[in-house]
Amino acid sequence: MKKKIISKALCVALASVLMFGEAAPAMAATKSLDQGQAVVAEDTFSASIDGIEAGNSATVTDNHVGISAWGSGTSAKLYVNGVEFESRKTSYGYWDINTDFYGKAGVTYTFKLEAEGSDGSTVTKTFNRKFETPVFDKSTTRGWWNSEIDETGYSKYASLYVNTEFLSRVSAKYDYYVYRSTNPKTGFKKISSNTVYGGTNCYNYDYNAAYGKTYYYQIKVVAEKDDYIKTTKVIATSPVIKVSADNWKNIYVNAELDHKGVKLNIEDRGIYNQFDIYRSASKNGGYKKIKTITGDEFTDTTVKAGKIYYYKVIPKYYETRTGKLVSGNTTAAVGVKVTMGTPVPIAQITSSTSVKLTWDKVRGANVYEIWYMQTDISGNQYSKLGVTKGNSYTVKGLKNGHLYRFMLKAQNVSNGKVVCENQNDTGRVIMGYDDNIYSLRATYISTAISKDKKTLAIYTNLAWDKNYWASGYVITAYNRYTGKEENVAKISSGTKNTYRFKNPGTSTKGMKYTYVRVRPYKGSVVSDTPIEINVNCMPFASGVKVSRKTNSSAVISWKAVPGASGYSVYRTNKQSGETQCRGNVTATKYEDKDYSVKTDYEYYVVAQSSFEGAWGNSHYIYEGNAKYFAKYQHKLAAPKMGSAKNTAAGQVKVKWYAVAGAQRYWVYRSTSKNGKYTKIASVATTSYVDKKAAKGGTYYYKVAAAAVSGAGVKAQSAYSAVAGAKSSK
The missing domain is CATH 2.60.40.10 (Immunoglobulins)
Known part of the structure; x- marks a missing residue:
C-alpha cells in the first residue's frame, strides 16, 4: 500500500490556498505516539465532475465552443468524437479544464469528459454540440462571365464566375467544392476546393471555361475528414447554376443628331470588339454596311438634311485564344430624321465693349445670322447684327453696365431663299462687374531643383478669363506647413489675367503650398466666390x-x-x-x-x-x-527569306525565318521574278512545300507575315526577299 508523506488534512489546506487564496486551519490527522513522530496515513481521492459549462445551446453559432469543467480526482480527459483533445493531472485532488474547440460548420461533435480518482473510481459525462449549418439563399445564386484588359490594351474574355450566398453569415470554418458539367443533370466533375474561416458565400472563378460554351455549376459545402471527422460529409448543396461563356446577348445602340451628323453610341458593349454598322433609308430592308468600328462611337457624316436614316449594328468578338470571330445578335433598327443642326454659340467678353461669339459648324448650314438683344430694357426685341459663313463673329460697341443676349441662326440658303434654319442663344451676358471669374487654368508648368537636391520649386503659369470691370484680383494659397490660407499677391488691373506662381519645397518638409485661389475685387470689396487650382503638380515630361x-x-x-x-x-x-x-x-x-x-x-x-x-x-x-x-504603331517585320529548293519530283520547299508577333505566313508564287505573284498558301510554320512545281519550270517565292489585332483587324507585313528554284527533278 502506497503511503503519502502529506496527510489528507494538509492536502485540503493546500487546495484551499489554491482555490481561495488563504489556508484554512488543518485538523490534526495523527496522534503523537512517539516523541516528534507522526503516523503517515494513506491519501485517496474519489473521482467527480462537479460542473461543466459549454455554451447556452446545443447549436454553436460562433466559430468555436468554449468548454470549462471542474471536479475532483487525480486526472481528467476531454474526448472529441472519441479522440483525446485535452487532459489534466493533479496531485492535489482537484482538477479543472478550460479550453476552446474550433469545429466545422454543419458538424455535430460528441464531447466526452472522463474523471479518474486515485481510489480507482471513474466518472464520465457526455454532451453534443452542433456547429451551425449553412443554408443557401437560392435567390442569390448567379453567375456571369468576366473580362480583363490584356497586355496589349484590349478587353478580353477571362473567366466564368459563379456565386451563391447563405441566408446568414456562417462563423465556423467551412470547406466547399465546385463542380462543373456541360449537362445540367449529369457529368459533374470537381474543379476546385476552397477553405473559408467564416463567411457569407461560396464562389469560384473558372479560368478554364472555353469561350462560346454553356456550363452548369454546383457548389457543395463539405466537412472534410480530419482527426475528429472520419469521412468527408456534404453539409449543403447549392442549386445548379447555368452560365454561358459568351458575350451579352444584346447590345444597345442610341442614335442622335449632333452638329456633324448622326452619332451612334453603343452601350453595354460587353467585350465585343468589332461592330459592323448598317444603314438603310427603309426600316424594313435595304441595309448596307457602311463602316466597321472597334470603338463604341461612330458619327455618320454623309447624311443629308430632310431624310430619315435607319441603323442596325452587328457586334462581333474576336477571341484571341481560338482565332475565331464570333457574331452576336443584330440590334433593333433605330431611326433618325436629319434636320438642321442646332447651333451652340459661346460668348467670350474680349473688352469692356465687345463680345466674341464662336461656334462649331452646324450640320446642313451654309450661312449664319447673328442677332442680339439688350435684356435689361423691358420689352426689348432681338435685332439683327450681321451674317457670316464662318464660325465666329465679334460684336462691338456694347454698353458698359448692361445685360445682353446673343442669338445665332443657322440657315441653309439656296438661290437667295432660306430653305431651313435652327437657332439658339448664349444666355445672359453681363457687360459689367460681377464677383466671379471663370476658367482658372494652368497654361504651363516647370520645375527647378537645387544642386544638393534639397530644395524644389514648382512654377505654375496661371490664367483666367478677364473681368474687365474689376479693380483687380487677389491671389491666396493654402500653406500646408501652417494649415492656413495666406495672401500671396494682389493684382491691381482687371485686364491682367495671368500669374506665375512659385511653390517652394524642401526635402524635409515637402512642398509648401497645395492650391491657389483667385478672387476678383472692386474698390475695397473682395469677392467671396473664389476659384481654385492645384499648384503642387509635377509637369509631364516633354519631347516624348x-x-x-x-x-x-x-x-x-x-x-x-x-x-x-x-x-x-x-x-x-x-x-x-x-x-x-x-x-x-x-x-x-x-x-x-x-x-x-x-x-x-x-x-x-x-x-x-x-x-x-x-x-x-x-x-x-x-x-x-x-x-x-x-x-x-508597331508593325510586323517582313520575314527574312531562307531558301527555295527543289527537294523532290514536282516539289519546291521554301523556308524562311520566324517573325515576332506573326500568327501566320502567306506564301506567294510567280513564274517570273518581277512578274505577278499569286497567294498559294497560308501556314503557321516557317516552311512550305509547293507540290505543284512542274518539272522544267522555274518558280519564284516571297513570304509575308500576317496577324490579327486584339480587335480582330487583319495586318500583313511587307514581303520578304524573293527566292527562286528550278524544278529539275
Missing part, C-alpha cells in the same frame, strides 16, 4: 519619342524633368480607349512590348517627385499637346 528597337519592342524616351525622382510611362490603346501604366523608371527611357498589330498607341510620361505633397500631374493643359505625347 518612340522608336522601334526589335521586332517585338520599342523604346520610349523623353527629356528629364528637373527634380523628378522617377517617371511613370503610360500607354493608351487608341482603338479600345484603354490606358495602362506600362512601367515606372528613374531613367529617361523605357523599353516597351506587348503590342497588337494594326493598333495605334499613344504614350505620355508623368514625372514623380520624392518631395512630400508633390503629385504626378493631372492638368488638362496637356491634352492634345504634341510636345507631351507620342503616337506609335
